[in-house]
Amino acid sequence: MAIRHARFVMLAAAAVGLVAAGLPPVAAAEAADAAVIRGFTAAHSAAERTTETAYKAIPxxxxxxxxxxxxxxxxxxxxxxxxxxxxxxxxxxxxxxxxxxxxxxxxxPYLSVPRKISVTMTAPTRQVLPTKENCRSVETDCADEVVGYNALSPAGHVKAPVVYVNYGTVADYQALEKAGISVKGKIALVRYGQVFRGVKTNLAAEHGAIGVVLYSDPKDDGNSNGAVYPDGPWRAPDGIQRGSVQQLWLYGGDPLTPGYPATKNAPRINPADSNIAKIPTTPISYAAATPLLKKNLTGPAVPQAWQGGLPFTYHYGPGGTAVDLNLDIDYKISxxxxxxxxxxxxxxxxxxxxxxxxxxxxxxxxxxxxxxxxxxxxxxxxxxxxxxxxxxxxxxxxxxxxxxxxxxxxxxxxxxxxxxxxxxxxxxxxxxxxxxxxxxxxxxxxxxxx
Ligand SMILES: [Zn+2]
The missing domain is CATH 3.40.630.10 (Zn peptidases)
Structure with missing residues (x-):
């Protein structure tokens, strides 16, 4: 942490000085090695170097x-x-x-605030899946941690069989169609990676899914890659990737004030016309996704490219596994x-x-x-x-x-x-x-x- 900080501060510091002198960053970086900085006179180069040297000694x-x-x-x-x-x-x-x-x-802005997030496997057996990590000693107050959830998901309560859709990309849905499998009326189980999570939700909705469960596969950022937190940098089995599922490609920022600032009295658009995601979406860990994928999910086995890092063969579904996804999410201007x-x-x-x-x-x-x-x-x-x-x-x-x-x-x-x-x-x-x-x-x- 400390080493990264020092290195980073120096880089940013050099960029501030040089960009402020009127050079684009790449040219500025090249110029830093030259005797005379491009865009400076020899005398000003010397003064600039003196300033930068003094600056770099401070962080x-x-x-x-x-x-x-x-x-x-x-x-x-x-x-x-x-x-x-x-x-x-x-x-x-x-x-x-x-x-x-x-x-x-x-x-x-209009903020989503989770009140209760619950993901329950309802078939073949009933099992409530965790929506929060185990508490670790480095965290001073785990009650302060927000539950694992996706900002800008709509509230909703849906129950349906599960279909595994790999990363949930356009190509993945084309492959599903070829395999004769539809997510219509189903809950899509999507692994994180390759595309922005808001795109995953949007594509699932376009193909008729009524809900999305996102999970982090160990092959992508978990224990297939090495030691997990706190022993290493990779995601632990209980780790949940939180994040927004806003339709960011429409516009970023406050959903209700597109293109103008969200001041206290600004006019607001109708939430139904905003960039909030269209179907309930929530993230879980790979420990939580294991019972959904393992044995229970039936249908044909997936191709090798779809196989994740859990130690059993993945199947597409639907069949065998169903989920009750209940997202009680409040929205308020805060x-x-x-x-x-x-x-x-x-x-x-x-x-x-x-x-x-x-x-x-x-x-x-x-x-x-x-x-x-x-x-x-x-x-x-x-x-x-x-x-x-x-x-x-x-x-x-x-x-x-x-x-x-x-x-x-x-x-x-x-x-x-x-x-x-x-x-x-x-x-x-x-x-x-x-x-x-x-x-x-x-x-x-x-x-x-x-
Ligand atoms: Zn960030």
Whole structure:
């Protein structure tokens, strides 16, 4: 964690300095090795290097540890008291680091709030399947953890036989059709991977399924690959991947205010016309999926490409196994909070370099995305120390921690919608979000909308 932090902060720091100087990131990275930085005079190159050297000495593993030990001690689900605790801490830190007035931007999106999520196998025997992980000692209060569920699933109660549809892609449904198997009126059992989970729900609905159970197969990210958490990085048998099933390809952000900010009194569209998923969908672990797939599910055996990592032959169904899926999900308009802080540019104050990361998370953990939010704070700390020496950036720099990313990019989308045409002056956006495999190209995405 600490090593990743330090390496990452340096990368982001270099990008801020160089992009602020007016170079695209790739050219900037190449230029960093040259004697004279492209776009700078020799004298300015020397000054820029001096500034960058001073900057790179500031990020500290000890600070990363301090930030993380406070922030990761509680969960931070969007709009929760844990999320508000993170907001207050981020505001206090930014204020202390750069002596700016951080702004809290409050929006009022339509949030799904699970009241009771239940998945019960009803055939051939009755078995209630777990919808939450086992409590582990590293988690200080498991009652704070939200149940395993998919944000932006509709509430609903459906009972039907199960059909295993592999990853639930277009090609998978074509293969099912060739095999003479339909999901019409059935519950699709879909493994995570290959495509966005919202696409899986949408395709299942298009093919007539009345509900979806998503699960994480051990072949994709579980014990087929190596040691599982807490002994290794792979998903434990009881681990549940939470996530949004919003129809993100229609639009991101608040379902009820497409294209404009979710302010308190903004007009709202009808939820039935929004990007909320069409059929009840919920995720379970591979331990929970085992009784559904093992022996009980009948029908022909699946082809090799569909076989997952559980130690028995998978079958398509339908037949043998049925599920009662009961999702009691409330929807309500609730406040969420972005935090931003801007350092005005000296030469081109209207041009803005954004450095942002989402601050909300599903449960505990430093990854996805406290590591990103803490890096925003470390960058703020470094810039604050440079400001004290009289340095000023050529362009304005806005630091941001976004809320509600896990529900469908809520905080950054509403911010972009409210900021509107001013975002045309953004010269770069550096986004930081957790990934298991470290890659600068995947972590640093240049876009203006978040
Ligand atoms: Zn994330």
């Amino acid at each position: 500290s593993v000890a600070v990363a540890r301090d930030l993380d030990s406070y922030l990761a001690a509680k969960t931070g689900l969007v709009g929760s008291t844990g999320d508000w605790r993170r907001v207050q801490y981020v505001v206090a830190k930014l204020r202390s680091y750069v002596r700016l007035q951080p702004q809290i931007k409050t929006y009022y 406040p969420i909070w972005d935090v931003t802080a801007t350092i005005p540019g000296r030469t081109f104050p209207d041009q803005v370099v954004y450095v942002g990361a989402h601050r909300d998370a599903w449960t505990y953990g430093s990854d996805d995305n406290l590591s990103g939010a803490e890096t925003v704070l470390q960058i703020g700390r470094g810039l604050g120390q440079l400001l004290k020496t009289g340095w000023r950036p050529a362009r304005s720099i806005t630091l941001a921690t976004w809320d509600g990313e896990e529900y469908g990019l809520f905080g950054s989308t509403e911010y972009a919608e409210e900021t509107g045409g001013k975002l045309a002056n953004a010269v770069a956006y550096i986004n930081m979000d957790g990934r298991r495999r470290w890659s600068p190209l995947r972590r640093v995405r240049c876009a203006v909308t978040g």
